[in-house]
């Protein structure tokens with residue numbers, strides 16, 4: 001010690017180095033903190049003996065050093081755990097670490113971490129591994145289930161299999177419709193003769209309040225009918241002012257007493273613009289699927305408080321359908337009285353309509369039955385006389401002759417032309433550079449059938465029209481009286497290239513579509529090359545040209561599309577390119593076939609919609625039991641046989657008012673699964689279901705689409721599941737049904753079931769059952785949840801969006817056949833109508849076509865334009881435009897003969913096609929479709945090019961289901 005005291009500086013240095021070495025060794029090898037502290041203590045004491053300065057160093061720097069050592073060690077511990085966890089995840093390591101004391105944040109149990117918590121999906125535990133239970137909770141017995149579901153029965157076996165109890169009484173769910181709001185009385189009474197009164201002065205005053213001086217043709221009659229409570233159909237050309245027909249009555253009704261007017265419009269993307277475009281005196285809100293839940297609720301709150309006059313809705317938002325799910329409206333009794341409902345684009349209501357949206361079919365029914373609306377107003381610009389009559393039937397307009405119908409569908413300021421160019425691209429560019437379209441190049445819409453075509457053409461026009469000077473008025477209000485003045489007033493403007501032409505179709509993102517639309521509306525974009533997705537409801541008054549690059553599928557579409565030009569009443573030009581090789585016609589025809597459904601698919605759907613129930617058996621048994629008191633055993637057997645015999649001898653037709661024993665069951669069809677299984681689009685299936693509902697026998701009642709599969713998962717394991725089964729009857733019934741079908745849930749912690757089926761078995765409302773199930777997540781008292789969190793430790797998830805309906809389960813085979821025939825007849829007649837419209841359209845255009853567009857690029861031939869308009873009018877009036885039925889029939893016969901000639905050849909080619917694609921499965925319909933699409937590459941036989949155009953028309957092909965059928 002004395003020797004060391006003679007060299008204090010060296011010792012201090014030695015002390016510091018030694019501490020550092022110890023710290024490092026502690027960090028690296030994890031040696032005990034105590035060792036390090038001990039050494040430091042000894043050194044500090046010893047240095048303290050040497051000098052006071054070193055004593056200070058020992059007392060201050062020493063603790064600081066040991067604190068940092070602590071931190072090192074903590075970091076090291078975390079690092080060690082991280083690597084241990086990684087090691088486990090990758091299949092190694094971890095075995096040296098003891099997990100038994102770790103506690104899970106998720107379920108609170110020991111032995112694992114939250115990320116590995118088995119509580120999320122607990123595996124089925126083997127009986128011997130089942131956790132020990134202090135107090136065993138058993139699954140509810142069948143009797144318990146019967147008691148819980150309030151069913152007076154000795155056994156629940158039958159209720160789980162059918163719809164009846166042990167007393168053989170059919171359990172019939174009682175569906176109470178929501179009470180309807182009071183019906184609004186009309187503003188004006190009808191004359192004793194049943195006609196409307198003369199227009200009173202306050203109507204003109206209201207017109208002035210909305211900013212108009214006088215009525216346009218058709219408006220006054222329509223408005224007075226609505227104010228007198230008469231349903232009406234208004235057919236006026238585009239831009240003629242149909243909207244005023246609902247705006248003014250809505251305003252006047254709301255002035256009299258608090259009420260709302262419902263306006264159903266198909267154009268979800270334009271609804272906000274429509275609301276902002278209404279006269280300022282009219283307070284309106286819209287509700288559609290593009291709004292957030294909060295926005296919808298805020299809008300609905302305004303409606304409930306009576307702060308708005310007009311509520312704009314999409315048909316899906318009202319009826320509930322497709323992926324939009326359920327209706328956005330609250331029950332009728334929570335709404336203010338509905339003055340009347342206006343349906344825009346009402347031609348969609350007709351099943352013969354060109355623009356088919358299944359929700360439209362059910363609109364009138366829902367408005368009447370769910371909202372108690374008595375007065376309906378339908379608005380459209382395009383409807384043939386046949387469609388108008390069909391729509392009038394839906395709207396219950398008895399005096400269609402007194403409603404404002406203006407079938408002169410094409411406005412006089414539109415100049416029409418058609419050409420049949422071999423090189424359409426070149427012709428299009430020439431046309432746009434020509435005098436006729438060149439001077440109106442500011443706002444042109446070009447319609448194509450295919451999305452890819454829109455992009456290709458937009459790119460082509462950007463290239464070919466590069467540098468083309470566009471005449472554009474410098475000021476909006478420039479006087480254009482004389483050519484000279486016009487020339488002076490116009491200014492040559494070279495716009496940036498990107499604004500020349502752009503494409504628009506439904507495949508673009510919503511933001512892209514909005515951008516194109518806004519650029520076009522603001523006049524910055526000159527040409528939009530679009531599919532039919534563009535333009536509906538577009539209120540741009542100065543569109544000067546419409547070009548159809550492909551033929552539209554019928555006159556209704558054509559008139560709608562050209563109606564977007566010249567809304568300001570000034571001259572506008574429309575040109576259509578007709579394909580000389582009629583490939584457009586083939587393509588459109590294929591679309592018609594693709595939308596159609598073959599008989600076998602209809603049958604498959606019918607089987608899914610009307611699965612057999614046991615109501616009839618039970619009815620028979622009950623009858624047998626009733627009479628059984630008086631019969632001995634043999635007589636009883638005879639009686640049952642007789643019942644069966646009677647069953648078989650039942651009258652086949654649905655029309656002969658069959659006494660039903662089944663009171664309809666609530667059922668679901670999962671949308672995605674059904675679409676896949678039947679290979680029919682969602683709209684197609686929904687349309688067929690609508691047909692069944694609208695049939696006079698009311699085979700079906702459509703309800704809001706719903707999520708039909710419920711999964712209940714208990715984080716605390718099987719015991720918790722058994723616990724909630726005791727307090728939640730739907731879970732008890734689901735477990736009981738599974739048990740009866742042989743699935744044991746004693747040791748599982750989750751169960752998945754069809755919630756609609758369970759609700760139907762119990763005779764409970766689906767909404768109530770779902771609400772009860774959802775509450776399980778929060779009901780911690782009954783299911784022993786996590787303390788303090790408010791959660792019960794039960795996860796309830798709903799999935800599988802499904803069509804939801806009530807249908808019979810006791811249809812006989814003959815009745816099912818009738819249903820199939822009815823549906824197939826509907827589908828086939830729609831197909832035939834679409835094909836007829838297509839052909840008629842093609843022939844009319846053909847009759848007025850030029851050989852080349854060069855003939856009409858500079859000036860339009862007014863005579864031909866008038867001729868085409870006259871044919872269109874004939875078509876809308878329900879007459880044959882070219883009066884060539886004889887020729888049409890002869891052509892049809894010829895094509896049938898040709899088809900028969902080709903049948904053998906086609907059959908051969910189909911075999912070849914199927915042998916190439918052996919690993920794929922085709923239905924008759926998609927085979928016909930794919931066959932036509934891929935005909936060039938797939939079919940080697942020469943001459944099939946022409947033949948394959950007929951392919952889809954050959955009836956037997958629609959019935960081929962497999963290779964064997966061929």
Ligand SMILES: Nc1ncnc2c1ncn2[C@@H]1O[C@H](COP(=O)(O)OP(=O)(O)OP(=O)(O)O)[C@@H](O)[C@H]1O
Nearest residue numbers: 212214215216237238239240241242243244381537
């Ligand atoms: N009586 C009137 N007097 C003056 N302008 C009117 C009158 N009625 C309507 N308008 C105007 O006519 C224009 C077109 O009206 P509206 O949008 O109602 O036409 P529409 O027939 O519904 O067209 P579309 O079928 O294309 O939707 C609007 O700018 C509107 O303000």
